[in-house]
Amino acid sequence: MEMYNKPPKKQWKELTRRPGFEKNQLSSLVYDILNEVKSYGNAALQKYSEQFDKVSINDLLVSEKEMEIAESEVSEALKSAIKLAKNNIEKFHASQQNSEEKIETTSGVFCWRKAVAIEKVGLYIPGGSAPLFSTILMLGIPAILAGCKEIVLCTPPNVKGNIHPAIRYTASLIGISKIFKVGGAQAIAAMAYGTETIPQVYKIFGPGNQYVTKAKELIQQSGTAIDMPAGPSEVLVIADKTGIPSFIASDLLSQAEHGADSQVILLSNDQRIIDETLSEVQKQLNQLPRKNTAEKALENSKAILLESMEACMEFSNLYAPEHLILASESASGLSEKVINAGxxxxxxxxCESAGDYASGTNHTLPTNGYARNYSGVSLESFQKKISFQELSKEGLKNIGPAIELMAEAEQLIAHKNAVSIRLKSINDV
Ligand SMILES: NC(=O)c1ccc[n+]([C@@H]2O[C@H](COP(=O)([O-])OP(=O)(O)OC[C@H]3O[C@@H](n4cnc5c(N)ncnc54)[C@H](O)[C@@H]3O)[C@@H](O)[C@H]2O)c1
Ligand SMILES: N[C@H](CO)Cc1c[nH]c[nH+]1
Ligand SMILES: [Zn+2]
Structure with a gap:
């Protein structure tokens, strides 16, 4: 981790930069993948699975047999853990159902909104470097609670062409059966355009690496909606002298181990906390099976000493982290100052792992500064809000003259007439 000692404010913006690929190079590669899948369907999926995942897949759909045997392939302890997480995630997301209150804006004029599920949704479950079955809970539970009719799931197979048992078990536990063995940008293209085997959907959800995230960004031009840009994981920890260095180090490493392109940031107003945390990071790093990945992510990462906790909060809001940990006994007060965070x-x-797995909140969150203008996935992400209105004769009499005047001022006389013709019929009776 690179160290910074009270950097001047004019340097802050530069310090919020995420690591990343050469943007143009990535765009043109992903653009080609999207076009090939659009034109050649399954044949293109097979080609890219061989090229990027080193696997040859004949049957893209996970079979009923593969789904059935998942139950016996997952340990009882893991099944119980998944059920505990499912329960909390269901509770939190069910509480997001919003009321559909009718508002009378003027006497006789009623307006209301109704949440209606998006009919066809696609869920991307990352699997390149780790089988993230927890992401099925995070996407599948709100999709089912919202009432989405068709739920399609894509996830990359391993080199033997199999999907991890915990992915199959979790999907089947929550009632998702259409699972396709395809990952990367090609999976996003398949769900956006449809292929001979994979149904086209209206909105695509889920995190992924740079290829997946770029593909989600580009397919929006074809009219498919996406949840948000949810790319390489990141965490920013703000700690004062009441933070605990070994705990903070474990949180930094928990996101660093996701991928070489992850980024973790430590901000503090206390040099001792920074020094002790960095030495803890080195100690704990050596125990990790994914040490090499975490080490690479740490090369992109920073520990920054700032003047005060206020300055830490200001920097964090500029950075807009996916995850923000307030490692302080004054966390509650500090949380009032959060403006941008997932x-x-x-x-x-x-700990951040609690939100990743089981506290109940959603772990599909905006990265790369997008927490400035996007929220994480929620029940609402799977719904559209349709607005309704109903005017009585009295209602139209009350607001009609204002509408006529405004329409005339915009020189839209047909608009005015739609009101006038009705007012006349009311007055004629
Ligand atoms: N923001 C969030 O909410 C959130 C949540 C969970 C995970 N994540 C992130 O998701 C990511 C998961 O990444 P992953 O790689 O493990 O899995 P992934 O499933 O996103 O990507 C794997 C796919 O990438 C494609 N690919 C690999 N190399 C390629 C290349 N050179 N060119 C084109 N395509 C290529 C392959 O087809 C492969 O199937 C991590 O970066 C993790 O940090 C983010
Ligand atoms: N931290 C990831 C979101 O950035 C989510 C995750 C899944 N499994 C473990 N962690
Ligand atoms: Zn995580």
């Missing part, structure tokens, strides 16, 4: 963890015992 998900916030308060105090020394709220």
């Amino acid at each position: 998900s916030v963890f308060l105090g020394n015992y709220s």
Whole structure:
């Protein structure tokens, strides 16, 4: 991790930069993948699976048999853990159902909104470097609670052409059966355009690496909606002298181990906390099976000493982290100052892994500064809000003259007439 000692404010913007690929190079590669899948369907999926995943797949759909045997392939302990997480995620997302209150804006004029599920949705479950079955809970549970009719799931197979048992088990536990063995940008293209085997959907959800995220960005031009740009994981920890260095180090490493392109940031107003955390990071790093990945991510990462906790909060809001941990006994007060963040963890015992798996909040969150203008996935992400209105004769009499005047001022006389013809019929009776 690179160290910065009270950098001047004019340097802050530069310090919020995420690591990344050469943008143009990535765009043109992903653009080619999208076009090939659009033109050649399954044949293109097979070609790219061989090229990028080193696997030859004849049957893209996970069979009923593969789904059935998943139950016996997952340990009882893991099944119980998944059920505990499912329960909390269901509780939190069910509480997001919003009321559909009718508002009378003027006497006789009623307006309301109704949440209606998006009929066809696609879920991308990352699997390149780790089988993220927890992401099925995060996407599948709100999709089912919202009432989406068709749920399609794509995830990359391993080199033997298999999908991890925990992915099959979790999908089947929550009632998802259409699972396709394809990953990367080609999976996003398949769900956006449809292929001979994979149904086309209206909105695509889920995190992924740079290829997946770029593909989601580009397919929006074809009219497919996406949840948000949810790319390489990141965490920013703000710690004062009441933070606990070994805990902070474990949180930094928990996101660093996701991928070489992850980024973790430590901000503090206390040099001792920074020094002790960095030495803890080195100690804990050596115990990790994914040491090499985490080490690479740490090369993109920073520890920054700032003047005060206020300055730390200001920097964090500029950075707009996917995850923000407030490692301080004053976390509650500090949390009031959060403006840009995907998900916030308060105090020394709220580790980021809790939100990744089982507290109930959603772990599909905006990265790369997008927490400035996007929220994480929620029940609402799977719904559209349709607005309704109903005017009585009295209602139209009350607001009709204003509409006529405004329409005339915009020189849209047919608009005016739609009101006038009705007012006349009311007055004629
Ligand atoms: N923001 C969030 O909410 C969130 C949540 C979970 C995970 N994540 C992130 O998701 C990512 C998962 O990445 P992953 O790689 O493990 O899995 P992935 O499933 O996103 O990507 C794997 C796919 O990438 C494609 N690919 C690999 N190399 C390629 C190349 N050179 N060119 C084109 N395509 C290529 C392959 O087809 C492969 O199937 C991590 O970066 C993790 O940090 C983010
Ligand atoms: N931290 C990831 C979101 O950035 C989510 C995840 C899944 N499994 C473990 N972690
Ligand atoms: Zn994680």
